Amino acid sequence: MEKVLTIAGSDCSGGAGIQADIKTITVHKLYAMSVITALTAQNTTGVYGVQDVTPDFVAQQLDCIFRDIKPNAIKIGMVSNPDIIAVISEKLQEYQGVNIVLDPVMVATSGGKLLKDHAVEVLAEKLIPLAEVITPNIPEAEALCGFQIDSLDDMRKAAEKLSSIAGKGILIKGGHLFSSADDLLLYESKEYWFREEKINNPNTHGTGCTLSSAIACNLAKGHSVPDSVLLAKKYITGALRDHFDVGKGRGPLNHCYAIR
Structure with a gap:
């Protein structure tokens, strides 16, 4: 069984972050592991508190995983500070x-800020160049x-521009910009457009976490980057079309829709 590691923050309400990642990895029939970078007090209505894990403890978690069970793919989500x-x-x-x-x-989908301003530059400098896909x-x-991004x-x-930093796959999700859900992948200097109708479902909490985890799962299975994105898009589209409804705000999608 291929192993997938998620490095991200915890969402106590279960819709995003580590919890969404583990659900996604599990329904892809892979072995899920996690390194928690932050604890959040959040639900479908907002983010009410964030407590960072210490950098030393993040390092200790990573050491324990890599010295014992080496992952076939790694998803990185919420990393809130430069250290x-x-x-x-x-x-x-x-x-x-x-x-x-x-x-x-x-x-967060609910509008809560999860990354400190001065961490953006460090993210671009230290993590983007390591990624196969952002x-x-x-x-x-x-x-x-x-x-500003206003058009295709x-x-x-x-x-x-991001490719010049990373040199690998850049997937820009267009859902915030258009009435459709068209995404652009730039990979090895080639454009791939993934065109989907926008699903009329306000419950989108955790969609970004879920999509990136699904891409990692497909890379772990040996698929190419474009095929991994295509398969991940199909998975998340199905999860949104299920119209799962839980919580008082913008609820999560149904990660388990395909195995009911």
């Missing part, structure tokens, strides 16, 4: 982590690129 980012970068290089998918989580949405891509051409320009 945690630095230690993750050091450990992934030390242990030669492969198939790294970076979801540059900055703001998966920013429009606001995250704007923060990383430094310019802007998405292309943003992907090209």
Whole structure:
């Protein structure tokens, strides 16, 4: 069985973060492992508190995993401060982590801020170059690129700028910009457009976490980057179409829709 490691924050309400990642990995029939970077007090209505794990303890978790069960793919989600980012970068290089998918989580679906401003530059410098794929949405891509994205051409320009930093796969998710759910993957200087109708479902809590985890799962199974994105898009589209409804705010999608 292939093993997938998620490095992310905990969502006590179960819809995003570590909890969403483990659900996603499990329904892909792979072995899930986790390194927790932060505890959050949140639910479908907002983020009410964030408590960072110490960088030393993040390092200790990574040591324990890599010295015993080496992952076939790694998903990185919420990394809220520069010191945690630095230690993750050091450990992934030390242990030669492969198939790294970076979801540059900055703001929760409910609007709560999850990444400190001064951490963005460190993220771009230390983690983006290690990733096989990064998966920013429009606001995250704007923060990383430094310019506003209002069109398909802007998405292309943003992907090209991020590619010059990372040199690998850049998946820009267009759901914040358009009435459709068209995403752009720039990989090895080639454009891949993944065009989907936008599903009329307000319950989208954790979709970014889930998509990046699904991409990591497919990379672990040996699929190419474009095929991994395609399969992950199909999975998340099905989970949204299930119209799961829990919570008083913007609820999570149904990670288990396919195995009921």
